[in-house]
Amino acid sequence: MNKQRKYRPLTIGDVLINAFMVLVVLICFVPFLYMLALSLSSPEAIINNKVSLFPVGLNFEAYHQIFTYPNFFKAYGNTIFYTAGGTLISLFMSALFAYAMSKRFLKGHKLVMMLIVFSMFFSGGLIPTYLLISDLNLTGTPWAMLLPFALNQFNLIILINFFRAIPAEIEEAAIIDGLNYFGILQRVILPLSTPALATIGLYTAVFFWNDWFNGLIYLNTQQYPVMLFLRNIVNGTAMVGDGAGAADKSTIAMSIKSAVIITSTLPIIILYPLLQRFFVAGLTVGSVKG
Amino acid sequence: MSDTTMVPKSPRENVTPRSSSSRHFRRYWQLYVMMLLPLCHFLLFKYAPLIGNVLAFRRYRPGMGAYGSEWVGWAYFERFLQDPAFWRAFNNTLILSFGNILINFPIPIIFALLLFEIRSKRFRKFVQTISYMPRFISTVVVIAILGELLSPSSGLLNRVLGSLFGMDPIYFVNEPQYFRPIYIFTEAWQYTGWTAIIYLAAITGVNREMFEAAEIDGASRFQKVIYVTIPSIMSTIMVMLILNVGSLLSLGFEKVLLLYTPSNAMVSDIIDTLVYRTGLMNQNYSYATAIGLFSGVIGVILVSSTNWLSKKMSGESIY
Numbered sequence: 001m002n003k004q005r006k007y008r009p010l011t012i013g014d015v016l017i018n019a020f021m022v023l024v025v026l027i028c029f030v031p032f033l034y035m036l037a038l039s040l041s042s043p044e045a046i047i048n049n050k051v052s053l054f055p056v057g058l059n060f061e062a063y064h065q066i067f068t069y070p071n072f073f074k075a076y077g078n079t080i081f082y083t084a085g086g087t088l089i090s091l092f093m094s095a096l097f098a099y100a101m102s103k104r105f106l107k108g109h110k111l112v113m114m115l116i117v118f119s120m121f122f123s124g125g126l127i128p129t130y131l132l133i134s135d136l137n138l139t140g141t142p143w144a145m146l147l148p149f150a151l152n153q154f155n156l157i158i159l160i161n162f163f164r165a166i167p168a169e170i171e172e173a174a175i176i177d178g179l180n181y182f183g184i185l186q187r188v189i190l191p192l193s194t195p196a197l198a199t200i201g202l203y204t205a206v207f208f209w210n211d212w213f214n215g216l217i218y219l220n221t222q223q224y225p226v227m228l229f230l231r232n233i234v235n236g237t238a239m240v241g242d243g244a245g246a247a248d249k250s251t252i253a254m255s256i257k258s259a260v261i262i263t264s265t266l267p268i269i270i271l272y273p274l275l276q277r278f279f280v281a282g283l284t285v286g287s288v289k290g
Numbered sequence: 291m292s293d294t295t296m297v298p299k300s301p302r303e304n305v306t307p308r309s310s311s312s313r314h315f316r317r318y319w320q321l322y323v324m325m326l327l328p329l330c331h332f333l334l335f336k337y338a339p340l341i342g343n344v345l346a347f348r349r350y351r352p353g354m355g356a357y358g359s360e361w362v363g364w365a366y367f368e369r370f371l372q373d374p375a376f377w378r379a380f381n382n383t384l385i386l387s388f389g390n391i392l393i394n395f396p397i398p399i400i401f402a403l404l405l406f407e408i409r410s411k412r413f414r415k416f417v418q419t420i421s422y423m424p425r426f427i428s429t430v431v432v433i434a435i436l437g438e439l440l441s442p443s444s445g446l447l448n449r450v451l452g453s454l455f456g457m458d459p460i461y462f463v464n465e466p467q468y469f470r471p472i473y474i475f476t477e478a479w480q481y482t483g484w485t486a487i488i489y490l491a492a493i494t495g496v497n498r499e500m501f502e503a504a505e506i507d508g509a510s511r512f513q514k515v516i517y518v519t520i521p522s523i524m525s526t527i528m529v530m531l532i533l534n535v536g537s538l539l540s541l542g543f544e545k546v547l548l549l550y551t552p553s554n555a556m557v558s559d560i561i562d563t564l565v566y567r568t569g570l571m572n573q574n575y576s577y578a579t580a581i582g583l584f585s586g587v588i589g590v591i592l593v594s595s596t597n598w599l600s601k602k603m604s605g606e607s608i609y
Contacts, residue, residue: 017408018408021405021408025416025417052446094328097324100322100325101325105318106321115332121590124337124338124342125586127579128339129339130570131345132335147335150328150331151336181318181320185324210428227431230430230431234430254438257438265428265431
């Protein structure tokens with residue numbers, strides 16, 4: 001058999017490397033297992049420190065609590081809105097910009113490219129950005145979350161490089177068929193660019209999903225995203241476990257915290273393995289050859 | 291025009307290589323229109339704040355607009371350079387950054403080298419997938435998980451330490467001496483697998499024949515790594531180093547902010563958190579802008595000098 005021929009005995013080195021990698025996998029994964037176990041365990045088990053990697057005294061109370069907690073749903077909904085809206089706006093703007101920038105013969109192309117690269121190393125800083133957002137009257141509106149991040153230089157460069165790699169003959173054929181550049185972008189380039197769009201779409205979605213700081217400085221409580229909700233629970237600024245007696249509160253808080261961690265992180269953990277064959281290529285194109 | 295000769299393959303270009311300006315615009319106006327909205331957005335949100343840094347030289351007065359105030363020259367710079375809180379934050383930033391680069395720059399390289407040595411392709415894929423999972427997790431979640439793992443009363447780590455070594459519980463998050471290790475460790479946890487992708491791609495691109503030649507010469511596995519793999523990915527390593535040094539002063543600000551407690555302030559107050567507190571919490575806008583501008587300029591100097599040095603020494607540069 002083919003397999004027989006390739007076979008080499010495992011050396012001590014192989015065993016050590018594999019053992020080390022198992023350790024790495026555990027280190028990356030165990031914290032989530034612990035959170036899951038905490039969120040599903042009974043308060044008695046948590047108070048007596050019995051929970052380690054598996055739930056003890058299976059109990060869905062924490063999930064029941066957060067699902068009946070109106071602020072959690074509100075915050076979760078806000079996050080979904082910011083993520084979907086932000087990613088759509090960002091993909092739209094980036095595709096337009098990158099497609100035009102992929103044409104090196106446009107006048108001013110070099111200057112704009114320089115503007116993009118320079119702004120990667122020197123950014124406006126927290127205070128000027130904050131004052132700009134408030135001068136534009138975006139503070140307290142969802143636009144403060146969506147607009148400032150519609151273009152990201154790294155994502156732009158990934159997309160520009162990707163568009164450049166598409167053979168010009170395809171576009172020439174489209175022009176002969178009577179399409180203008182808007183038509184080409186929409187009907188030829190974008191369909192050919194799903195891997196690149198999926199890559200930067202995932203980056204952008206992850207950014208919006210995980211963001212809390214911009215929510216903190218620009219929004220009011222009703223508009224908070226779920227990560228800020230979680231941060232306020234961790235900080236102790238938001239009350240959890242209202243229905244319980246004082247003694248139970250801290251243990252309930254622990255399992256509720258874990259339940260919020262699990263529910264707010266699960267969508268990303270489910271999403272990224274599906275898209276990973278795209279983003280590995282995207283990352284290497286984008287950051288090294290920049 | 292030199293522009294047009296550079297890209298002979300672009301559509302229709304080869305038909306009329308020397309078109310006049312007006313013909314150029316008539317032909318390509320749609321591309322310029324496409325660029326218009328995003329470019330305006332880019333200038334507004336990336337460059338207007340950059341210009342907004344003039345605030346560092348002006349006294350901000352509420353209601354007078356960001357730029358409609360009086361010039362004060364270098365006054366704010368002189369003030370923060372004499373402010374002990376600034377120097378404390380400056381030192382903390384440098385120590386934390388250097389510590390972080392020293393430890394977290396080599397780790398992904400080593401990890402990628404080891405990953406490449408895994409025999410089973412399926413196992414390698416599996417390890418990779420799991421190892422970059424933490425990259426997708428919000429800093430808030432990382433810190434929240436950390437809080438539970440390190441909690442003195444019920445945290446997993448204190449329980450393990452207690453039952454194995456009989457140690458008393460340690461309040462890790464509150465003790466200043468653990469702040470830096472915690473920061474550096476969580477950075478490693480979050481980004482090792484992710485950064486390793488770049489190095490792994492570089493290693494995969496190394497010419498197979500070089501390995502075979504080394505093998506014929508009797509090189510051991512370790513020698514192949516030292517004499518073949520590492521020299522071959524040196525350019526990638528240099529580019530990554532420049533990028534790392536360039537962001538020396540801009541640490542993971544959100545993480546530090548989340549880890550900040552009054553009891554670890556001595557070590558956890560960095561430039562970015564100082565800017566946040568003086569600027570947004572105490573509304574001392576001009577003063578905070580001056581501090582922010584200062585650290586931004588140092589960042590640019592760092593990246594360009596590293597880039598220059600690298601160009602001189604290894605011929606590698608990012609621009």
